[in-house]
Amino acid sequence: MGRKLYIFAAAVIAALNFFNKTCAYENISDRKSPLVPMLALNGKPSQAQLDLWLADFKKAGIESFLIYGRTGCEIEYMSENWMDVCNFLVRRAGDLDMDVYLYDEFDWPSGTAKKRVMRDKPDCALKYLEAKRNPSGNVDFRVRTNPNMADLFSAEAVDYFIGLTHEKYYKRFPDAFGKTVKAVFTDEPSVSYYGSEADKNALKIPYFNGIEEEYFRRVGRNLRDDITSGWDSNVQPWKETILRIISKRFSENYSGKLADWCAEHRIKLTGHLMSETYSKNALWTCGHPLRALSKFQLPGMDEISTATAMSPRYDEVRKMMARNVEWLTLHTVMYAAEKNGNRGALGELFALGPCDTPFGIYRREIWQVAAFGVDTYVLAISQLDLRVRLSDDPYLTYFMSTYMNSWTPNQSWFYDLKNFSEDAKIAAYFAKKDRFCEIAVRYKYDDKSDLVGLLRQIACAQLSSKLLLDGEKSDASIIATIDSKGCVYEEVSGKHFEKISDFVAWAESVSGGKVSVRNADGSKAPDVFVREFEDGSYIILNYGQSRNLAVLSPSGKKTVNLEEFGVCFFDALGNVRDTALRRPAGKVKSVQGVDARSPVVRMLGQNSMRPLFLNSKQFAFKTENDIELIFSVRKYGNTCKISLDGEVLDGNNAGAILPGFSGLYNTVKRQVKAGNHILELQGDAAEFSYLPLAVISGNFSRIGNVLKEYSGDGKGLDGAFGKIEETRCIRIPENAGLIELQTAQVPSELFIDGKSLGTKLWSPHIWKIPPDCRGREAEIKIVRKPSFGRIFGREIFFTKKDNNYLYRPYSADSDFLPVCGVIFHLDAD
Structure with missing residues (x-):
């Protein structure tokens, strides 16, 4: 009886382990x-x-x-x-x-x-020690405060x-x-928030009453003397001691106090x-x-x-x-x-x-x-x-x-x-899984070493690393330290490397994870991040273009399509476990969907144009036909008046075009005749990237500054916000297993014959085709759900290449896609 119980218990444990390795994450939807x-x-x-x-x-x-x-x-x-x-x-x-x-x-x-x-x-304001060489060659010291930051x-x-x-x-x-x-x-x-009054050319050190005495107790020397003697030297041993003192004080007094x-x-x-x-x-x-x-x-x-x-x-x-x-x-x-x-x-x-x-x-x-x-x-x-x-x-x-x-x-x-x-x-x-890391890297009290470069090259080689404090023990097979000259010392083997790349090449040769992602020619794929876990599962992230890649793991070789921005995760048995459908990898045929008639594209929101008043107080535009337009004029911050063809746009006879505009803009609806028009800014008011002075919106298409009534063809919608509905009739091939929409990365919902197959937020936008829809003509409705980023326009983000430019909307770089492409992936013969 005892042996039978033992065998039964072992079987249960094995089954539970198998379950945990393969599908435990599928049972977390109630979290x-x-x-x-x-x-x-x-x-x-x-x-x-x-x-x-x-x-x-x-x-x-x-x-x-x-x-x-x-x-x-x-x-x-x-x-x-x-x-x-x-x-x-x-x-x-x-x-x-x-x-x-x-x-x-x-x-x-x-x-x-x-x-x-x-x-x-006031005595609780941040303090710092400032050191600067004077014209005579001596180093002057003074303790300063920043009244705008607290002394932590x-x-x-x-x-x-x-x-x-x-x-x-x-x-x-x-x-x-x-x-x-x-x-x-x-x-x-x-x-170290020293404030705008701090001397940018001076050495500055976080300070508290007693820090110099603590420094003396630790090293038996005067801090100011050590700073002065090391002024022209690359060797400044006082830094490590000061950083250790700062670390102890901050950890105990700020993060420690708050945590307690x-x-x-x-x-x-x-x-x-x-x-x-x-x-x-x-x-x-x-x-x-x-x-x-x-x-x-x-x-x-x-x-x-x-x-x-x-x-x-x-x-x-x-x-x-x-x-x-x-x-x-x-x-x-x-x-x-x-x-x-x-x-x-x-x-x-x-x-x-x-x-x-x-x-x-x-x-x-x-x-x-x-x-x-x-x-x-x-x-x-x-x-x-x-x-x-x-x-x-x-x-x-x-x-x-x-x-x-x-x-x-x-x-x-x-x-x-x-x-x-x-x-x-x-x-x-x-x-929360236990991560497999073959390399430990020491994070020393050294503010000149290229620690980031070392961690980056390790990750780019598809290896995994973790940090250690100076002196901390580790069971990692490789323990690395980088110095201020970029040289790497490996503690276990005692090897020295002149360059980070030499160390990483050696680490690949003696260690390397159990999982490797390869190109078709067998070379290690670049721009791929791999994270392995102790239970044998792993994650792959793509920072390159969409591509087919070979994944080598203890369970064998698998070919997967890793889309741009792609995420792919695997269970401990090497099975792809993903919440998204993927493009088939290999020789699966794909065919372009052909419309039985032209698609109809309907705006469920509005189109927009942003008039800019950067270099002129006038903005000219044209309407090709009589059209109803909505003018949202900012009434918050640097308020202004704007006139249309000499008449001030006053009042608030239409609702906010976006929830976020409510209370910030007067929204004025006007019937505008065909012809040329002038918006004029009266007074002075600043343009801000994400807080426009004015927005024109409505059911129109536009090319440049020319507006006309929208015809339903999907063209001229560069300022569109709100949902876009696109309907067409397509014959679905008999052996089509998957349908993919080319949406230019826009979240989209798919309907076949009026039934929703769900929304896909990220690419690839792929759905399984219901069996009863195959081999016949069907109505395909696509509801695109774009961001409201296009409402802010393009021009303002290119006026100067600072953060306006760096954090401009993605839509500032591309025209609106008039209609989506449709691709059918056919079942293998």
Whole structure:
């Protein structure tokens, strides 16, 4: 009997292991969505507006949000009105079974309570030691302060900050902590915000009273003497000691204090540090990010520029340098997550936009951070409307009006985010798996080494790495250290390498993962990221063009089509396990769909044209026929009057063309005769990239500045926003298994004979064809769901090649696709 029980138990365990390796992630749909919109409380929202906002979130499959006070909010921060709004959101979230994350600051960086810490306690302002060589050759020192940033070394300052923010929230809704309220988000705290008054040519060191005495206790020398003696030398040993002192003080006094407070109040400390991207900056913000971030119960990172390349390269389509993956940022958060038991981490993503970023890029970014342990994805930004604070500070005005992302009903795909949530749940499941890393890299107190270059080349070779603190033990088979000259020392073998590339080539030859992605000729595929897990499963991410690739793993060789921005994940048996259908790899035939009659393309939203007043106060346009037009004229920030053919566009006789325009624009409907017309700006008002002075919209097509009544052919819709419905009749081949739509990366829903086959947010847009639809003519209806990015036009983003240009909408680089291509993939003979 005992032997039978043993055999039975072994069989059960084997079956469970098999289940876990193959399909465990398929049983997570009942988990909450890991997507957390960053809810920016613009203006003075009413309870009715907030209630509608949360209802929209729920409808879109969103079950958590972060309350974010930032520029554009017109409620006094931490006032009774502010607390009333937060209390309403928390209570309503509880009713809706939603989770809430609190934000501990107004704008950023954290630690000041919107500058009140320094206003109430001037001695709690940030301090720094400034050193500069004078004309006589001596080095002068002085301790300076930045009155606009708090001293995060100071226990008094941090305690006061907690009292002004955290304690107030807890006092208002204590019963929600640990239930509805899950965490407090701290944003980019740093001890090196020296301020605009700091001398750009001077050496600056974070400072607190007693730091020089602590330095002397550690090394037996005077800090100022050591700085002076090493002034002209590349060897500056004082830096490591100072960084260690800063690290200890910051980790104990800021991240440690906040983490302890959160633990005592049944929630987690989350958020991220400042300047994690490069060690030369990251070290001086907090001493050492690995030590500081490991204090967080839910450590975080941000990657708000949304990477489009694994390594530096020029984007030929966008005509600019691609944005690189932040390898050090990712490794930093993974280190902290694993120090906390690999229980997850948080990523603040996408804030800089553009607002029409293809969903394939969004999705790949989610999976990229998940590969490094991140299981909670903050969608930045979800703003109640599109306002920003147009202030006397030109930097603030420029910064807050130069970028745009919008996880809101302004986007016609918003209510399809539930599809994104389901995929993100699987990414979050992989985030908590034990990762296989054959290389450990030491993150030393060295602000001159090319640590990023080393991590990047390791990843580009399809190898995996993790970080170690100096002196920390590891069971990795390879342990590498890079010095300030770019030389790599490998501790296990004792080998030295003059260049990073030499080290990586050696590492490939002696180690290498179990999984390798190859081109057709057998060479290792470039622009491919591979993450392997200890259970044998793995993830592949594509940063190149769409292509067929061979995947070599212990289970054998498989050929897969990896689309542009593609994500592909495999179970431990080597089976492709993906939520999306893929283009067939190999010799499967594909044929172009042929319309029985011309497709009809109908705007369910509107088309638009943005008149610009950059170099002139007049904007000329032409209408080819009598047409009804809607003029949205900005009434928020630098308000102005605009006239049409001499008549001021006044009043507000039409509803807002977008939810985000409500309250910010007067919307005037006019019947406009055929002919030439002039819009004239009366007075002075500034144009901002994402806050137009005016928008013309309606049911028209346009070529340049010429408008005519829209005819239904899909042409001339370069300013289209809202859904686009396209209907045609096509004969579906008898042996067609899949239908693919060429939508130019636009989320789309497919209907065959009136029945929806669902919405695909990212490419490839492929659906299975129902058997009863094959071998006959059918009505194909495609509903494209584009971003509202085209409403902002093109010209303003090309006026000067600064961030206006770098973060312009993707649509600024391409014309609107009049009709979608249709391809049938045929079943194999």
